[in-house]
Amino acid sequence: MTTNGTTNGTTDSTTDITATVYDDLPLTLSEAGSGRPVLILHGGGGPATVAGIARHLAGSAHTLTPVHPGWDGTPRPARLTGIDDLALAYLHFLHDRGLRDVMVIGSSLGGWTAAEMAVRDTAGIITGLVLINAVGVHVESEPIADIFALDPRAIAEHTWHDPDRFYVDPADTPAGQLAARQANMATMRVIAGDPYMHDPKLMRRLGRVRQPALLLWGESDRVVTPAYGAAYADAFGDGRLEVIPKAGHLPQVEQPEATFALIDAHLREE
Numbered sequence: 001m002t003t004n005g006t007t008n009g010t011t012d013s014t015t016d017i018t019a020t021v022y023d024d025l026p027l028t029l030s031e032a033g034s035g036r037p038v039l040i041l042h043g044g045g046g047p048a049t050v051a052g053i054a055r056h057l058a059g060s061a062h063t064l065t066p067v068h069p070g071w072d073g074t075p076r077p078a079r080l081t082g083i084d085d086l087a088l089a090y091l092h093f094l095h096d097r098g099l100r101d102v103m104v105i106g107s108s109l110g111g112w113t114a115a116e117m118a119v120r121d122t123a124g125i126i127t128g129l130v131l132i133n134a135v136g137v138h139v140e141s142e143p144i145a146d147i148f149a150l151d152p153r154a155i156a157e158h159t160w161h162d163p164d165r166f167y168v169d170p171a172d173t174p175a176g177q178l179a180a181r182q183a184n185m186a187t188m189r190v191i192a193g194d195p196y197m198h199d200p201k202l203m204r205r206l207g208r209v210r211q212p213a214l215l216l217w218g219e220s221d222r223v224v225t226p227a228y229g230a231a232y233a234d235a236f237g238d239g240r241l242e243v244i245p246k247a248g249h250l251p252q253v254e255q256p257e258a259t260f261a262l263i264d265a266h267l268r269e270e
Contacts, residue, residue, distance in 0.1 A: 025089045026075050026242045028067040033058035037099045040065045043108025044188045047073050050107050056260045070187030087116035094125050105130040112136025129213040133221050133249045141230035144197045159249040161220035186215040206235040213239040214266045218247030
């Protein structure tokens with residue numbers, strides 16, 4: 001692995017895109033900035049959905065932003081079949097890099113991964129969490145929308161506060177981009193499709209997580225509702241929910257200033 005990083009969690013200000021093989025798991029990783037390590041995990045929409053968070057934090061933290069194997073054309077080994085596999089791989093990566101006092105920020109499926117990391121972090125590497133419209137738990141009264149059953153317009157209606165602004169007709173999308181999206185969805189089916197978008201054991205395990213957990217939620221999310229987010233936050237030993245107005249499943253995209261301000265405040269409180 002080629003990197004300008006050191007084991008105390010600092011790098012120079014240059015962002016490096018690095019391909020490495022970790023535990024036989026290929027990782028494509030972007031690093032930037034210096035200071036406290038912050039691992040930023042994307043959801044099903046891919047790394048572009050958290051790129052703004054990484055850019056924002058690179059001025060004050062050491063950001064590590066991986067591409068999950070199987071997304072954006074990266075290889076997915078056959079043995080990577082669940083979010084628990086992903087969570088353990090990232091935990092081992094942090095441990096082997098000698099990183100400590102790590103904040104993990106995860107969006108949607110990335111938030112689920114962050115929660116799975118926290119329940120397995122017996123070494124105390126992770127000291128704070130930010131989950132943004134995360135999936136991963138089962139809430140009886142608030143089912144997760146089945147995005148595999150929705151057409152593109154319905155997905156936009158569920159995802160965005162302002163779907164007309166963000167919806168892109170597949171007929172207007174280049175064939176290469178469509179193929180990449182379909183491949184991302186295929187990977188998501190493998191690692192999060194059964195049981196659908198949750199770990200049946202995770203909810204009851206979250207009470208053992210004592211790291212401060214900030215859960216950010218777009219008020220208009222119809223994939224996982226704010227009520228789902230409230231139940232999620234309540235399950236943590238130290239969880240807090242903040243609802244962001246005029247935002248859906250990706251508040252960091254629709255309302256970046258409000259989202260970044262809440263993340264910054266959480267980092268300062270840690």
